[in-house]
Amino acid sequence: MASSLPTRDEQVLDQRALDVLFHSARTANGFLPQPVSEQTLRDVVEAMKMAPTAMNALPLRVVFVTTDEGRARLIPALMPGNVAKVESAPVTAILARDLEFYQHLPRLFPHAPQAYFDNARANADEASLQNATLQAGYFILAARAHGLDAGPMGGFDRAKVDAEFFPKGTSKSILLVSLGYGDDSKLYPRNPRLDFEEIAAFA
């Protein structure tokens, strides 16, 4: 997928791209009846997986719910306010963390000594949570970068989703993200943001 490294001056995105990713993008609250191609979903994952995780551990797992049967399994776990969004979304991604991600480390981080892998296993709960959540952030922006609107949802019954979609017990859901082409007529007014000085300082 990768081209050669861009030169320094080529590494700043233009305003249009910054708008698509950050400034103009909005959290979708409803979707147009327009399908999302499987290739687009694959491209989102191929982009997301390139961004950094500790020890290149890549613990995020994704179930793309794209069928009526899949939605019928997911909807009972939703908070009532999220049902219409998922029903209108051509895709809802269940983002989860693989608690046994460390099994892949000898392949993903091949130069490290065994002690690193043992340590990852001992800290698998915390490490999978931190790194899969970082990857959830990458996932949302990768979806936007591929022309999709995203509707992340934390309001769902994780135990129900895990029992239904991850019955082996080795993955735990962290976030749902509806994906599609947003219906702008369903957008809420944009909420205010903190000022720079409320977020950041210099030392």
Place this chain on the structure above:
Amino acid sequence: MASSLPTRDEQVLDQRALDVLFHSARTANGFLPQPVSEQTLRDVVEAMKMAPTAMNALPLRVVFVTTDEGRARLIPALMPGNVAKVESAPVTAILARDLEFYQHLPRLFPHAPQAYFDNARANADEASLQNATLQAGYFILAARAHGLDAGPMGGFDRAKVDAEFFPKGTSKSILLVSLGYGDDSKLYPRNPRLDFEEIAAFA
């Protein structure tokens, strides 16, 4: 900052932008002696803060360590393998979560009933961890989008960083991210990634 919403066809980033964000970008392991402007750091924060968090809570806090005095306070908390990277980086960002983020919710999420704010306060530890970590993912990609190379580091003594930089005890560090213009001669070989089928499934 925002321009008008791009039309649908304009919402897919071109391959160059996808390369800058994901496919060609690399985790920096050393930096060129080239400063980062304060305006660039401000632009990164202004972009990052627009991406979604639950209840628009925006719990991420950032301390940009840009001075020799700041680095001298940070370096004792680093794992030995990260010292050279931080010493060579014009900026190292300390990313932290504000445990009292809920104090801003009546302004940031003004239409919600008080019960939402009470619930956020009751779940402030988990909510600040999840949402600030999502924002850490946005931050890394926002840095890349503004032409910077990023070197995220989880290997540091969080208690030492918190005591030194967050003595009030209301913020807790989650990640360090060195920022600057990467010295490509210091890059490690790229590690392999999981295949799509190891990450994702359809339902």
